[in-house]
Amino acid sequence: MSKSSSKTASAAKAKAKPAAKPAAKPKAAAAQEAPATLHGGKLAAKALKEAGVEVVFTLSGGHIMPLYDGCLDEGIKIVDVRHEQAAVHAADAWARCNPGKIGVAAITAGPGVTDGVTGIANAWRANSPILVFGGQGPFENLRRGSLQEMDHLGVVRPITKYCDAVYQTKRIPEYIELAIRHAVSGIPGPAYLEIPMDIFMGGVPANEVRIPRIRTEPPRLSPDRDEVRRAIDLLRKAKRPMLMAGTSVKWSKAAPELNRFIAETHIPTYTNGMGRGSVPPDSPEFLNRSRRDALEKIDCILLAGTLLDFRMRFGQTIPADAKVIQLDMDATLIGQNRQADVPLVGNLACTFEALSEEMKSQSVRLDFSGWRDELRAIEVKAEKKVEAKLNSDEVPIDPQRMCREVRDWLDTLDSPIVIGDGGDIVATAAKIIPVRSEGAWMDPGPLGTLGVGMPFALSAKLAHPDRPVVIIYGDGSFGFNGFEYDTAVRFGLPIIGIVGNDAAWGQMMRPQGAIYGWDRLEGVLLNRTRYDKVVEALGGHGEHVTEPGQLCGALERAAASGKPALVNVEIRQDREYSGGIYV
Numbered sequence: 001m002s003k004s005s006s007k008t009a010s011a012a013k014a015k016a017k018p019a020a021k022p023a024a025k026p027k028a029a030a031a032q033e034a035p036a037t038l039h040g041g042k043l044a045a046k047a048l049k050e051a052g053v054e055v056v057f058t059l060s061g062g063h064i065m066p067l068y069d070g071c072l073d074e075g076i077k078i079v080d081v082r083h084e085q086a087a088v089h090a091a092d093a094w095a096r097c098n099p100g101k102i103g104v105a106a107i108t109a110g111p112g113v114t115d116g117v118t119g120i121a122n123a124w125r126a127n128s129p130i131l132v133f134g135g136q137g138p139f140e141n142l143r144r145g146s147l148q149e150m151d152h153l154g155v156v157r158p159i160t161k162y163c164d165a166v167y168q169t170k171r172i173p174e175y176i177e178l179a180i181r182h183a184v185s186g187i188p189g190p191a192y193l194e195i196p197m198d199i200f201m202g203g204v205p206a207n208e209v210r211i212p213r214i215r216t217e218p219p220r221l222s223p224d225r226d227e228v229r230r231a232i233d234l235l236r237k238a239k240r241p242m243l244m245a246g247t248s249v250k251w252s253k254a255a256p257e258l259n260r261f262i263a264e265t266h267i268p269t270y271t272n273g274m275g276r277g278s279v280p281p282d283s284p285e286f287l288n289r290s291r292r293d294a295l296e297k298i299d300c301i302l303l304a305g306t307l308l309d310f311r312m313r314f315g316q317t318i319p320a321d322a323k324v325i326q327l328d329m330d331a332t333l334i335g336q337n338r339q340a341d342v343p344l345v346g347n348l349a350c351t352f353e354a355l356s357e358e359m360k361s362q363s364v365r366l367d368f369s370g371w372r373d374e375l376r377a378i379e380v381k382a383e384k385k386v387e388a389k390l391n392s393d394e395v396p397i398d399p400q401r402m403c404r405e406v407r408d409w410l411d412t413l414d415s416p417i418v419i420g421d422g423g424d425i426v427a428t429a430a431k432i433i434p435v436r437s438e439g440a441w442m443d444p445g446p447l448g449t450l451g452v453g454m455p456f457a458l459s460a461k462l463a464h465p466d467r468p469v470v471i472i473y474g475d476g477s478f479g480f481n482g483f484e485y486d487t488a489v490r491f492g493l494p495i496i497g498i499v500g501n502d503a504a505w506g507q508m509m510r511p512q513g514a515i516y517g518w519d520r521l522e523g524v525l526l527n528r529t530r531y532d533k534v535v536e537a538l539g540g541h542g543e544h545v546t547e548p549g550q551l552c553g554a555l556e557r558a559a560a561s562g563k564p565a566l567v568n569v570e571i572r573q574d575r576e577y578s579g580g581i582y583v
Contacts, residue, residue: 037203040169040195041066042073043211044133047173049074051180051214053104055462057081057090057455061108063135063148066200079458079491082483084112088119089455089481092128095188096274096442096456097417097463099253100217102129102180109135109197110148117155118449120190124159126274126445127247129188129216131179132156138198139167146197156192165194169202170209177212185218186330188251220252220347223327228354231302231325231342232364235265238300238323240371242268244312245275247445248305248329249348255438257352258304259283264356266369268294272306273445277435289382289431290375298322305329305348308337309446327351390432396572397548399425399500403432405551406472406498413468413559416440417460421453422474423507424574425500429472451480453497454488461493468559471497476505478531488564489539496558497535497566502573503528514577532568541565 038046044067048056055077058064071078081087084107091103103123107116113134123130134156137146157163162182166175172195179191235241249258255278262269262285269285271278279286287294300323308315315338318324326340327348334343344351359366392398403425410416410433418433420426420443435441442460444452453471461469478499488495509524532542541561543554551569558565 036206040200041070043172045070045074047176057087058106084115086455088116091130092123093456093459106133122449123190125447129183136196139196161189163192222350223344223346241300243302244306246306247273250274252348254348257349265366281434290378416468422477450477454484457495473499475501510577535566543567545569
């Protein structure tokens with residue numbers, strides 16, 4: 001048979017065959033048509049993105065790895081630190097540096113959570129709105145003894161505004177919204193959300209994913225108008241009032257309204273807690289060194305977000321016959337340790353607006369400038385009294401001289417952020433170094449936690465990369481999280497630390513020596529360790545200062561290095577005890 005006849009026969013056979021079924025599509029094409037699946041980490045990251053989260057602080061752990069994968073998709077920066085306590089402290093500082101936003105940390109199960117407890121507790125006392133993700137063993141193995149399984153919720157419940165666990169992958173975004181809502185409402189604080197490993201890794205079809213709207217700022221609530229009128233009536237009768245601006249001024253974003261009110265009334269104003277910086281140091285109404293004298297003479301006090309805790313001797317510093325007008329964001333804080341004559345509950349910006357409006361509607365003019373000037377004269381005398389110590393040439397260096405040198409150097413910088421991490425040296429620095437704007441000073445807050453320095457600084461530098469960030473350390477506090485210099489080096493964050501090195505836990509040494517005898521000191525003495533060499537070994541820049549004339553040059557070289565830097569300053573070990581221990 002010829003080739004041509006063979007082709008003809010084959011064609012005829014082909015025509016006679018029934019139509020063939022379409023070829024099966026490649027598996028890849030079929031997969032593209034099926035709904036995509038998102039694991040729990042991707043759902044969590046989408047919810048965080050909706051909440052405006054830009055960075056998550058963490059220390060790696062198998063229980064929380066899915067979150068990292070999700071954050072990569074959403075463009076959320078992961079900053080990994082060297083200790084979970086530092087991760088939570090950094091989240092705390094992120095909220096402080098960015099009012100209206102929430103700080104986020106992710107820590108693994110078991111020791112990861114217990115390591116983070118101190119950071120959660122510090123945020124609890126400081127009213128910082130943070131969200132902490134905690135890992136957990138697989139839900140399907142609950143109570144069977146998985147690796148690092150423990151009752152985390154029972155541990156953190158007393159120090160959080162909200163804590164819960166998620167047991168369905170698709171509900172992760174819902175729980176994140178709920179946790180954030182609790183964290184930012186009323187008096188802000190930490191929220192904790194536990195996600196078991198298999199829930200985090202579990203998948204949800206993309207077309208079933210629902211991301212709720214997440215608000216990180218609560219609605220602004222105004223105080224009762226009748227109480228506002230009562231407050232103005234008390235102020236009209238007052239001769240020697242004072243105002244204390246505290247932490248809730250910051251969380252209410254009330255500084256502009258506060259400053260307008262005190263400018264109208266010329267009321268002497270002091271700050272504490274996170275209220276520092278809410279009144280600029282060049283304000284005629286701002287006072288810093290005469291608080292004790294003022295408290296002895298006042299007949300009325302406005303507590304603007306200031307708690308009557310140990311810092312105010314639980315209200316005992318206020319004369320018994322003085323009237324108390326208390327402003328705070330939540331009624332549960334009004335009247336603690338001392339009954340308020342007038343409670344003003346609500347956002348403090350709204351409250352100061354209401355006070356100013358009420359004065360205007362009643363045509364009331366309050367002018368306490370004479371009383372303010374009387375207190376100013378006391379401040380001038382106090383400044384002159386310490387002037388010699390500020391310029392002392394003593395060796396080892398006088399702590400006040402160290403702080404004065406730091407102050408003068410800070411004055412040459414553009415909008416520096418200063419972080420206090422320690423006991424004595426931070427108390428000294430707080431009296432000498434002015435806080436020139438809101439957020440320009442951070443310290444642990446009322447829990448008094450040591451070790452916040454570098455974690456806070458990491459957040460501050462990430463939030464404000466163009467501003468200098470400076471830590472004032474005690475030598476004891478440096479030992480807690482000093483290794484976070486490694487984190488600063490890895491992320492290229494040129495933070496400058498200054499250690500006041502007196503080779504002692506000074507705040508503990510003095511009362512111990514005065515009460516039990518200087519020959520019976522235990523647990524309070526350290527070495528004059530070369531912490532600058534530690535930072536050099538971690539890849540940073542170190543300076544060692546033993547004489548006051550060396551400090552300025554060391555600070556300038558540290559700044560010029562462009563690296564994370566530490567200036568280790570040998571200061572005098574003070575043993576003078578002024579009385580009083582913690583209450």
